[in-house]
Amino acid sequence: MPGTNRQKILLIDSYDSFTFNLADLFQRAVPNSELYIVKNDEITIEELIPHLPSFAAIVVGPGPGSPLRAQDVGIIRHLWHLPREHVIPIFGVCLGLQSLAVEHGATLHRLPVVKHGQISHVKHRNTDLFEGVGTVDAVRYHSLHVTLSLLTCPSLEELAWADDGSENGYVVMALRHRYRPFWAVQYHPESVCTSEGGLQVVKNFWKLAQEFSKGRTQSPVPWDPELPFEGPWPPTRLANKRLSAEVEPAVVKSQVLQDVSLPITQIAELLSNPSSNDNAIVLDSAAHPGRYSIVGCPVPSMIRISHYVGDHYVSVSGKKTTVRYPLGGQSVWDWLSKFMSARHAQGGNPELPFWGGLVGYFSYALGVQTLEIQTSPTSRRHPDVNLVFVERSVVLDQKTHELHIQSIIPDDDEWITQTYNTLREAQASPPSQDSLTAFRAPAVTSIKLPDEQSYREGIKECQEYLFSGESYELCFTAQTRISLPYLDTSSSRARAWALFNRIRLVNPAPYSCFMRLGPSTLISSSPERFLSFSRGGSCQLRPIKGTARKSTVPTRQEAERILGTPKEFAENLMIVDLIRHDLHAVAGMDVRVERLCQVEEYETVWQLVSVIEGEVGAGKGWSVLKSCLPPGSMTGAPKKRSVEILQSLEAEERGIYSGVCGFWDVGGGGDFSVVIRSCMNYQDHSTTPETSTSGSDGMSTGTDEVWEVGAGGAITALSEVDAEWDEMVVKLQSVLRSFQ
Numbered sequence: 001m002p003g004t005n006r007q008k009i010l011l012i013d014s015y016d017s018f019t020f021n022l023a024d025l026f027q028r029a030v031p032n033s034e035l036y037i038v039k040n041d042e043i044t045i046e047e048l049i050p051h052l053p054s055f056a057a058i059v060v061g062p063g064p065g066s067p068l069r070a071q072d073v074g075i076i077r078h079l080w081h082l083p084r085e086h087v088i089p090i091f092g093v094c095l096g097l098q099s100l101a102v103e104h105g106a107t108l109h110r111l112p113v114v115k116h117g118q119i120s121h122v123k124h125r126n127t128d129l130f131e132g133v134g135t136v137d138a139v140r141y142h143s144l145h146v147t148l149s150l151l152t153c154p155s156l157e158e159l160a161w162a163d164d165g166s167e168n169g170y171v172v173m174a175l176r177h178r179y180r181p182f183w184a185v186q187y188h189p190e191s192v193c194t195s196e197g198g199l200q201v202v203k204n205f206w207k208l209a210q211e212f213s214k215g216r217t218q219s220p221v222p223w224d225p226e227l228p229f230e231g232p233w234p235p236t237r238l239a240n241k242r243l244s245a246e247v248e249p250a251v252v253k254s255q256v257l258q259d260v261s262l263p264i265t266q267i268a269e270l271l272s273n274p275s276s277n278d279n280a281i282v283l284d285s286a287a288h289p290g291r292y293s294i295v296g297c298p299v300p301s302m303i304r305i306s307h308y309v310g311d312h313y314v315s316v317s318g319k320k321t322t323v324r325y326p327l328g329g330q331s332v333w334d335w336l337s338k339f340m341s342a343r344h345a346q347g348g349n350p351e352l353p354f355w356g357g358l359v360g361y362f363s364y365a366l367g368v369q370t371l372e373i374q375t376s377p378t379s380r381r382h383p384d385v386n387l388v389f390v391e392r393s394v395v396l397d398q399k400t401h402e403l404h405i406q407s408i409i410p411d412d413d414e415w416i417t418q419t420y421n422t423l424r425e426a427q428a429s430p431p432s433q434d435s436l437t438a439f440r441a442p443a444v445t446s447i448k449l450p451d452e453q454s455y456r457e458g459i460k461e462c463q464e465y466l467f468s469g470e471s472y473e474l475c476f477t478a479q480t481r482i483s484l485p486y487l488d489t490s491s492s493r494a495r496a497w498a499l500f501n502r503i504r505l506v507n508p509a510p511y512s513c514f515m516r517l518g519p520s521t522l523i524s525s526s527p528e529r530f531l532s533f534s535r536g537g538s539c540q541l542r543p544i545k546g547t548a549r550k551s552t553v554p555t556r557q558e559a560e561r562i563l564g565t566p567k568e569f570a571e572n573l574m575i576v577d578l579i580r581h582d583l584h585a586v587a588g589m590d591v592r593v594e595r596l597c598q599v600e601e602y603e604t605v606w607q608l609v610s611v612i613e614g615e616v617g618a619g620k621g622w623s624v625l626k627s628c629l630p631p632g633s634m635t636g637a638p639k640k641r642s643v644e645i646l647q648s649l650e651a652e653e654r655g656i657y658s659g660v661c662g663f664w665d666v667g668g669g670g671d672f673s674v675v676i677r678s679c680m681n682y683q684d685h686s687t688t689p690e691t692s693t694s695g696s697d698g699m700s701t702g703t704d705e706v707w708e709v710g711a712g713g714a715i716t717a718l719s720e721v722d723a724e725w726d727e728m729v730v731k732l733q734s735v736l737r738s739f740q
Ligand SMILES: C=C(O[C@@H]1C=C(C(=O)O)C=C[C@H]1O)C(=O)O
Pocket: 475, 477, 528, 544, 545, 546, 547, 633, 634, 674, 676, 677, 710, 711, 712, 713, 714, 731
């Protein structure tokens, strides 16, 4: 509880993506402390000084950029020069160490060979910060480093080093100030792969800080609850307000059909007419580790909820009308959360992830908005939030072959029985073939691929940012446009449905889907779960980083060798640390890495996958979704700076690509995948071909219907341009293969 006499620590965040990992490490090292967090430019040093006596120590976290650039370090550089009476123990990490060093006369250099997500052995003398610390193998995230000379920085003392041999020689890994209570490490003690140099080093810092403070005569200052800091961290878990139940929860009714062998696409055709309806939903676990496939069955009252970034309203469209609801100061997330609270349901099969609820996507731009990045207005084609509310559904369990027919509409037993009978009859007659020959690849008028030269230049520019310390990893992407001959609305819809049938057979993926949401159609064959959350609040994120082409790497053994290199491991580890941070922000300390860098097999590629889990409490999973977008695997780290860099390098908007799609269930759970290996089309059927506009921005024209496919890959300092171009092409082909 704030205001207790627990010791308070102020953590200064330089817009890094590991801040909450550091908060977690401190909380574990000093359990009776409370952490408060402030961004380095949120407060001036003059504003901070009066609050300093409230704190026992300050932690200066890592961050992008340079300790010599004022806008990168904000107040940090002033902390080292406070007058004696304000001096407070400080622990610096990475940028924090660099700032301490340059402010006391050290020289800053670029590393000849940068170290991002790489593990180095750190030599130390077992004293001071390292007393009682064994062998340190630590993760490094830096492009810059400092050198000290006795002449220019007599007040600093080196405490630890990494021997980078012919690459960089000896690199300083820890420092202390000789006369003031300042210590710092260059490596990342909070990384999941740092061993020994984390917890014990922080405990030692705390002991040294306490010794310093004991020698002081200052009396503690009463806690001021008005402090302009975020905290205390970890957040206290509030009881779920919804349980106060202003609304009577709906009841889920269901019936189960056993031994179902019909493919989900045929079930969808029987129940929801996806080849012609305005809104259509099929979520298909077409490959391992997917298990459930879901069809949203239409009802005349089905509504679609849409919102564009920058607008102050949400649109709710029914069959004939659209109503705009003003947001009135709340975010679209608050609006959606209220919408879902009012539609809370119970009584469904607890084994099933979905009973009914919102199904659709959230765009990349929506996530970018939460990072508070200035963006130019989007083209406003695909809505940034686009969801339908599904009240009738069927869920196929691919493992047990049980089909669950469900409704949350009151007194809907007749539909359930009717649907049961329809499916039982269909089941009795032999299922028609679910083979590729049934679905011709749509003929293509033209394909506009990313310009190879510019893409290659872009990779090099990314690397220049990585070498200069602006980012550790950048997920660089580009758009491809496929033009098909224009067809009337109903033929075009039938073609889109056939295309989905083809893609799920050509590139079966655990998160395949077909979503027609008003003017936007999304067909996905994504291998990557972004986030699932159970009704009880258990969250799982499954970032993928590391890709090998199966046509050239045929065996698992070979894939494990290729994806087991330090380059691939680092690429994945960086995103794991980023996702841990994202999840810690909501889940507090309850975050664990369940799996690190395991090879999984997909239709055309091998992928390196990690699994991060945490607990946020019943009904709170959606708040993880809200705060963790855009997916870290599609940005790179640190997230904010990386997104800004990517916006300056990528020629076009990402749109739905790099966003997430999936469902938010009326029981409080959800499952969202990353929109990759997907294609999308925007078609405003209210305009005739003659009146619709030009195709240069991907909109269908009078003569063409345009489908967009995004593809890319994570660029690290170790990336090679040829291999990255090739990786982007392989990912693109996983979708392009389904067109003629
Ligand atoms: C960018 C894409 O994929 C992302 C990048 C990956 C990588 O760099 O290995 C793997 C999966 C995705 O997180 C894409 O498929 O377009």
